[in-house]
Amino acid sequence: MVFGNPGSTELPFFAEWPGELRWVMALQEASAVAMADGYAQASGGPAYVTLHSAAGLGNGLCAVYSAARNFSPVVILAGQQARELLPFDPYLFAQQPTEFPQPYVKWAIEPARAQDVPRAIDRARHIAMQRPAGPVFVSVPMDDWDVATEPVSVRHVGDRFTGDTDELAAAAAKLAAAQRPVLVVGPEVDRDDAWGHTIELAERIGATVWISPHANRIGFPENHRAFRGQLIPARDKVRAALDGADLVLVLGAPVFTYHIVAQGSPLPEGAELIQLSEDPAALARAETGTGIRTCVREGVAALLDRLPPAAGDRPRVEPITHEQPPLTEPPTGEYVLHLLGDILPPDTILVEETPTFREVRNRHLQVRRPHGYYNTGAGGLGWALPASIGIKLAEPNAPVVCLIGDGAMQYSIQALWTAAQSGIALIVIVLDNGGYGAMKDLAAQLGATHPPSFDLPGLDLPGLARSYGCVGIRATTPEQVRQAVSQALAAQTTTVIDVPVAAVTADLY
Amino acid sequence: MVFGNPGSTELPFFAEWPGELRWVMALQEASAVAMADGYAQASGGPAYVTLHSAAGLGNGLCAVYSAARNFSPVVILAGQQARELLPFDPYLFAQQPTEFPQPYVKWAIEPARAQDVPRAIDRARHIAMQRPAGPVFVSVPMDDWDVATEPVSVRHVGDRFTGDTDELAAAAAKLAAAQRPVLVVGPEVDRDDAWGHTIELAERIGATVWISPHANRIGFPENHRAFRGQLIPARDKVRAALDGADLVLVLGAPVFTYHIVAQGSPLPEGAELIQLSEDPAALARAETGTGIRTCVREGVAALLDRLPPAAGDRPRVEPITHEQPPLTEPPTGEYVLHLLGDILPPDTILVEETPTFREVRNRHLQVRRPHGYYNTGAGGLGWALPASIGIKLAEPNAPVVCLIGDGAMQYSIQALWTAAQSGIALIVIVLDNGGYGAMKDLAAQLGATHPPSFDLPGLDLPGLARSYGCVGIRATTPEQVRQAVSQALAAQTTTVIDVPVAAVTADLY
């Protein structure tokens, strides 16, 4: 059943109306929305209503306000003018269409491409239904209805807290039956103090373990034999990593976070996916699979309760090892990471902002403790240096190492003064490749023919450190690195260690 | 520990800095926010940071974006210019201060009065901590720091899903120990299909039951012996109703929704309050008590699991009865409600929009089934008539009655056409007091000396109904009402019954 009042910009939506779908027409949009609200509440929802993006929505906004206060899962489809005309402020167009229904919708979108409309409606529905429920808004430009799109598969997404008993039982049964299960561990695991539960689960079902793409916290010991690495944020690379899996259990992460465009499914042929997350947004937008809404620790505990004590017929998961990279001059970033893995104590807390070396870090300098790794999940630079000060203040007795690039270090360089003045023994290690290495690598991959220079010559990092009151050391040989770290670990003040590394182009993804 | 970079508009905040509170000063605001983010994550949160409302926040917004993506509970206190200067767009003022941090904070506020700042900070903290966590923003005008305020008591608000085992066990123990427990039943109970659980709980602990103020759904049978009525949305009236209680358990409602200003605590002396809700906003802003975040049905089930089978030493709760009001000419609204309570079948679904008669309805025309009552929780008019059409379409086999005022009916009068065209047998009963009765009553209570007229003369409601294709009947005597309803219950089409009632001034609250 679809409620609505028709307008010229929604016409293509009506052009071939399916006979089995009932259209309930109202003479004013306030009525259309309130009818849908009543229907959603009485039926359990969702209910759909169609309106014009500005004029129709405008008449309906008191009813949207009511639907919000009623926690009623109403999905509003609005007809925006054609994309092609929008640059000219055409008649009946909605200006800033997603702002007009605010603040009384849970989510509002005008998709960036016609192809994305079906998925946006699917996501909107799941957001509307998440407890507490409420209205959502999807503005659809008129010319989008005529664009062919991929079908969106129907997903089950739990909208109640801590799953349903049924949802959890079904998930446990699938885990018990899986032959080659894989865990993808997201940042919620570490946030939720669920390392222990997650290790137990991995061992019980004989799963291999990956860290989710761009996780800003590490929820699993990287020196565990089941550990395989971190997923690379592109569909093809995720699929390759998960190759062979028949069941993928994602704990506390989106499905998935991408950075680079690539085609196809992130899952290997035949694999199934189950996602546990406390985040309704991550559940609603997941690309594929079944979603269960729960705090991760309770969710994994509930699965363990329902699993058989062991899954004995599964092969033991063997560890993988990583060779020490060869020493060059200057050394590569990988060499230095390996060296640091050797030097730094196991209870070290890493605060990392080295985009160029993010993907290789876990092979050499492994996180071995809960709350042992932080970066910024947002990707903005300038976070790690000051954040490591906050972390050190919260954990004064653990070694805290800020591992940072020379470019990244500049965004919040002033924080060194606070480190010096606070009397904390922070250790800052700069992997100094003389420029924006990630930019240079990505530009090469993009086939950029003549970009401007992304080098950063003429920066004296130890000089900056000293000018702010820290100890500043330049360490160019392994021995100097070893000695500098050793000195820093024993110091009462903040030490900045600048380690020049080769500016080789990495195959980032 | 408070992080920050100071600006002139935050100065009063610093004027008498408590020696035991550590102030960590950054040289740039991006650093201050990222330090707080690191601290919040490593300590579990919340962390506090202080900035200028526009200039400082502007420098810090990449770090706010990071905190959002890191799900980091950072509470940002921002120094706005003095309220007194704001009309003049003074130097260093923040324009639309709560919009600047969007879309990367969970909540942003500049309190409407200086007195409300402490409570806003408390609420901000609880919102920040609710899963998934994230940053929040409180803009504080400079002159607010010098205003004396009431202290805000420290509340425990659960931020995990389905409570903590500990939280639920503690609540169950208190229920078991309470001598005079009261349940306040909110709309979540009906939304969550938890009538059965709630009745069992009330009977198990021997509680009396109130409906929460302005509930838009009824979650308890109004003809149950424990039922006492609906709380009136003013602090003094809530306190009077709850008088004698030692424990108040609020299920699925805010604590509390008010409409009218009144002073004092909503709780009687010595009473304790526990709130269960799926809505993190309702938990964070509750005026008092302990909060547990859960879907109501699971939450009540968990309490029942932990309660002793009976609380045998408690007195049986006796029912209260309501007399039939006397017949006048024209009849009072109460008389007509009592009459309808007599006529309408028990499985009737009421959709109500009669502000003048909301408080007395439950004494005479009682809801006796789940999903048996709807109004708009927002208070906007024009909802009930179209919503009742949607509800009837979802529940074609139940009697659906839209009980509405003559003023309220006009806002979406066009919906009658859809009712007529849809071929549904909706029943619309108008309690017609010839004007905006609630406005007149409130104006009288306010002591308005000469307001403009709020009468609505010259409206022919049956004529309107017929012009839209419905049956329209004017029923002025009890017998006519009885006959019209009987005809409507048997009809295949929508019937509008206009019942003139006395325009007496009620004591609304």
Added chain:
Amino acid sequence: MVFGNPGSTELPFFAEWPGELRWVMALQEASAVAMADGYAQASGGPAYVTLHSAAGLGNGLCAVYSAARNFSPVVILAGQQARELLPFDPYLFAQQPTEFPQPYVKWAIEPARAQDVPRAIDRARHIAMQRPAGPVFVSVPMDDWDVATEPVSVRHVGDRFTGDTDELAAAAAKLAAAQRPVLVVGPEVDRDDAWGHTIELAERIGATVWISPHANRIGFPENHRAFRGQLIPARDKVRAALDGADLVLVLGAPVFTYHIVAQGSPLPEGAELIQLSEDPAALARAETGTGIRTCVREGVAALLDRLPPAAGDRPRVEPITHEQPPLTEPPTGEYVLHLLGDILPPDTILVEETPTFREVRNRHLQVRRPHGYYNTGAGGLGWALPASIGIKLAEPNAPVVCLIGDGAMQYSIQALWTAAQSGIALIVIVLDNGGYGAMKDLAAQLGATHPPSFDLPGLDLPGLARSYGCVGIRATTPEQVRQAVSQALAAQTTTVIDVPVAAVTADLY
């Protein structure tokens, strides 16, 4: 010169950097924006800066706030993640990208299609420069840089008030030299009380005159010999109407308002366009031509001052006439309009909401006085009926006629009560084609195969009118119409005249 700090999402912008364009790289985005601000102020502007859409912009927002307070025309280009990834909330994407820089930019956009990026940047530049100047924001998804687009021509848009002396002199010279000038008269002419100036200008230069598409006010006598009609809101129809013109002077209207997608230029080959407007948004977004910012009355007066007293060598503009349409049964809308043109007094004020008949109205029922015509420029329905009440209250001595469709009338039908109670003699004439005629016509043009019904059966409009206290008349013959109007013109109260017309499908555009 372009300032910036590079991020991965802007990389394609840098891939083939033109050697002659200087790139000034900053190490933090706050610096990049402030550099651009300084450059814009010292050079007169605009200045360009490039940032990442969320992380980079976040660091730069204090500098954006400064640029706003400095009234500095800084154009910010921001790198958004690829459109293709946006449905999945990818790494480094900006959520609600146009909200983040608010409230400190004058305009923010993420274009709806890759093809629209160049025009958006052009528009942004012109908005930035309009007095008072300020920063603007264009978010560009990463994959847009690789899409081929039409080049955007360089336009001159005046940014000072009341033009420049030079701009006005140049425009006057072109008008004097034009052989076949055309005026397009927009709503600002009537708003600005510039009928007299505009008539004088048209006669002085021998121009024909069109009303701008979807003008909500008429700024020129429709019975003047130079009047040609109203432009139809589609590029091809505008071009056809302007065929033969060598100069188009647009007074107080956008260039142009479209409703329907069509291709090509709105101007005939070789024609030039000059736009005068008080609206900086309309000037900045104009599709083509030269813009002069001025209140229309002063602008036209300034042109008249600079024009020779007559342009004697031009042919006299001949009037066009419109035949009376044939009488059918029921009559067509055009027939009724022609009839009303005959009956209604010349000083009648029309308030019109008949989308189906908008394009033909001016041939038959012509506006002959200033402030003689109103509709809603927004296109939303439900405006005309209440607006005509406001207009009648402001002009109690003029005949005010609300000319409205049967569908349109329903959106604010309640307003009839206010008309009746206010004691005003409004005349409401309904062109009643029994449904949403415009929807049906557009659906047919779209080739809709089986849309749901857009008919409105079972509406008794005179009955509704009477139920609200108005006079309600159904007039089915010309004589009945004539008599009803005559009665209404003499009445002391509001009269609703329902005139059934044929539901023929019109060729709307």
Added chain:
Amino acid sequence: MVFGNPGSTELPFFAEWPGELRWVMALQEASAVAMADGYAQASGGPAYVTLHSAAGLGNGLCAVYSAARNFSPVVILAGQQARELLPFDPYLFAQQPTEFPQPYVKWAIEPARAQDVPRAIDRARHIAMQRPAGPVFVSVPMDDWDVATEPVSVRHVGDRFTGDTDELAAAAAKLAAAQRPVLVVGPEVDRDDAWGHTIELAERIGATVWISPHANRIGFPENHRAFRGQLIPARDKVRAALDGADLVLVLGAPVFTYHIVAQGSPLPEGAELIQLSEDPAALARAETGTGIRTCVREGVAALLDRLPPAAGDRPRVEPITHEQPPLTEPPTGEYVLHLLGDILPPDTILVEETPTFREVRNRHLQVRRPHGYYNTGAGGLGWALPASIGIKLAEPNAPVVCLIGDGAMQYSIQALWTAAQSGIALIVIVLDNGGYGAMKDLAAQLGATHPPSFDLPGLDLPGLARSYGCVGIRATTPEQVRQAVSQALAAQTTTVIDVPVAAVTADLY
């Protein structure tokens, strides 16, 4: 005439309705707004309409959208719930009330205090009327209507471009008649290249000249005999400076920008004020006086055209002089400024960010050329250092000096790298008082008893400069300063000169 539909939250507004004001009641809010729109258009505006803040506004938002597209000056007064209840999300409250009408109002406000409501309505009216006109929104909490406020005087604010001929003639007549006129010169004068016109005007009418408070550009030669200084941003200080004036002409500035709360009028008894500005916001919000909307250059030119050639009977304005401050150890900031005034060439461009010394700078280091001074009008720190790089790039042949505090310098310290790499000969002079001097001064004035430390020990500024590739010099004696500046003026690269100054507490305002 006031249009509206009443709600409970607006009731106090109606309590004592003035008999002479007509109240036009609508039955639905869409009607109320459209009535007001029609009335505003037909009458010329403004029109007033009253609604509930959320429910009522929601019903009316299509009509608000129409009013926006119609450029109709409708002032919407909305009834918000009582301030006292807002912390509890009461029934019928509007959440983020100023966002709901967006993006279709020109301005939306809920005043920060009850006392500010009348002024907010006055400002709203003037914003609505400014060309192009449009709707505005004022949300009024229910309890505000009962608070006594100061009356707001009726102001004339021109809403057309380049004034009206009448407005300009009246202003010229007043200038000609004034005995002791004062010019207040704002940043628009320099932005608009109107030094010449402004000097001519000052000399023609014998005015003394002040720079507007916190002007970010200087529009008048500070070594001119009529120059008196810069207004201090507090009402009492402005009044003291303007003492004796009978007419104050404000050119291109707000009336006035304040930083500090003080009471009373900014004008001396009996003085009149005229404001010329291109900024409609500055005109609408001016505290007092008559406003004329114009680009300043054309506006002053129009005044000069209408003034008599000389105002011969007025006394010649005599210059004021400033003594060289005594030399202390370390020197005071004033001493160093005086020294720099002596050393720096007259065509120097100053880019200033020294909050502590802003008020005294113009006595010693005077701006003597157009485009000779910049700071950030916003007050956020971190602007001047990078902005001076942009300015130097735009003006490569002029000496550009960034005059900055040691605290201010840290916010964008990274910009030194861009300066070094760009090969520009920027001069950065740091007035280094070892901390946040302005904060310390203001804290002392506020009577702060024990604020945390605002000192900045341990910063090696020359070291930082050198680490970024600049020349870094510490100059502690006048001779060293003289020599360092001389060296910097001759250099091909950027030089940072760190000048320690006394940390004496200034009487800032």
